[in-house]
Amino acid sequence: MSVEAPDKPGTGVGGLPAPAGRGSSAGPWRGLGLLVAAAALLLLSLAGIWVGTRDIPFTATWSLLWHPDGSNAAVVIHDYRIPRTALGLLVGVALGLSGALMQALTRNPLADPGLLGVSLGASTGVVVGIAFLGVGTVLGYVWFAFLGAALASVAVHLLGSAGRRLVTPDRLVVAGAAVTAVLYAFNSAVLLLHPRAFDEFRFWTVGSLAGRKYDVVYVILPFVVVGALIALALARPLNALAMGDQVGRALGVHVGRTRLFGAVAVMLLCGAATAAAGPIGFVGLAVPHIARFLVGPDQRWVLAYSALLAPILLIGADVLGRVLGSPGEVQVGIVTAFLGGPLFLALCRRRKLVML
Template identity: 55%
Template sequence: MLALSTVAARPRTRRLVGGMLAAALLLFVAIALSLAVGTRDVSLGVVVDAIFAPDLTITDHTVVRDLRVPRTVIGLLAGLALGISGALMQGITRNPLADPGLLGVNAGASLFVLVGIAFFGVTAASGYVWFAFLGAAIATVVVYAIGSLGREGATAVKLALAGTALTAAFTSLITIVLLSDGDAFDRYRFWSAGSLVARGLDAALPLLPFVITGVILAVVAGRMLNALALGDDLARGLGQNLVTARVLCAVAVVMLCGTATAIAGPIVFVGLAVPHVARWFTGPDYRWIIAFSALLGPTLLVAADVIGRVVAKPGEIEAGLVVAFLGAPVLIALVRRVKLAGL
């Protein structure tokens, strides 16, 4: 029996590995386009020279190294973090519509960025980062603490309700500050649109350890999420410690969502749609869902950034707006094709 099950599993494993290679190829294409396409198109040969043999007296080399490499790296980090954190959120809450907005992450980050702008005079992206990260972390901790109250502990319904309530409260505070401070509104609206522009590597690299830590925790949590998907009672019967699993996932979500929201703004639909697309290839196994999301998330965000540069030449549209525009019909198609109760 064991031999038969092993033989039966081989075609599925080959299919999943093939899917991973295809996703990796798509990501490579998105990176190449991000470095070559824009208001000033650059050939791939010049891109390679600019990266490996730069001559800063050549304008195209300067454009690639100083402008496009930083925004591509930030798109990769933010997309990776959003894709994986979306899979974790949907797994831990057993809510197929979970995304960084569900647990109040976007609202917390937005509120604290606005506080930094309005009360501390922060104007640079490198300053927004730490306010956004702190706000995202506090929001997630508060939501989990509220959702854990009561005899049953942190259930999916209580976490969703707590996140919705906190988001409403934070959004009200944001509106009050924006209505009373026109200068803060002008600076805040650029960050809140979800853009990869004007985010230098000096703002992203200090947060790289948080992304790495979040990814490691997500990989560890994959098997736990498979148990939680069976329901709390059955997961306990299989020996799964529910508190440990939820705390581990919550910490990973703080690390990943906080970082993504900090460096790229409150981008929607990446964390929501990417895990569903991954399930088309993987089925319900969260270990593979997380792996696919790690490739599909940055592919989507970087591709959206490229599209935003092309459709509005010589200007551009923020990546967050493009993702929202593309994500809406995708989400509608997913809802029509997939039985959400089975997720």
């Protein structure tokens, strides 16, 4: 269970001591940490523009970045690498914030859009759109991904709360696994029966930033911005709800409205990210835990750090995939799975999963 954000360094809800060693004494250093993370993200973004299957020296990359001359190298940088890096930034922000939001809303440290079936629900929406309605544009993918994510979220919640008044974290995880299994089977059946849909879907399902251009960035940008603004606006209400609904109500939080807007933000963020880059796992699971380790349980800081650390992880994984797969590349979804899998196993092996 999580606790409310401290109003002063070293204190928690109602003056209770904040957990030691988890950012309670970080105080002013948390703001400096954001600046360091922003600088690291900038450097990785430059690496994303520089590193690729075509070897372009860094000095030439830097010059062409500001003064394109129409050469093939300039086309590669401006038409492929810059939009790819920009998309990695947007998708990373979306996955980091949606994972942090979902963990806070459910008070479940294992919650993320992939684990609870939201990402695969978005994938199912895309599969249906391609196979049955002939959808072939990114904007079309986005709308069907939103619908699939929404239906999957509702299904997981209904299964997790069946027979009980309260939803428990373990029941949500089991419900998410069940919904994921059903959706995976449905997707497999549809793709086997529709070869054209399979041809379009197979390049998208592994999770990749390759081949995306500015049109993809422009399509998902408004959804990610709106979802991010909603998520950041919910930081204080989420702090109040961290010790339970009754405490939140006593502190003046509208519980139902907070959860509704949180669900809308998760659907906007996860739907846009999945539609643009395919299902990319473990980013939404791993990053909020790293953020809480650095700055403690205050959702204001957790969300802010998640919005920076997630694109750092995603762009870094994309660059690493290009280096490891040279002269080709390893898709970013595969790299994040290798990086995030050990963290997931470590969380499962802990005797008690907490949100502190």
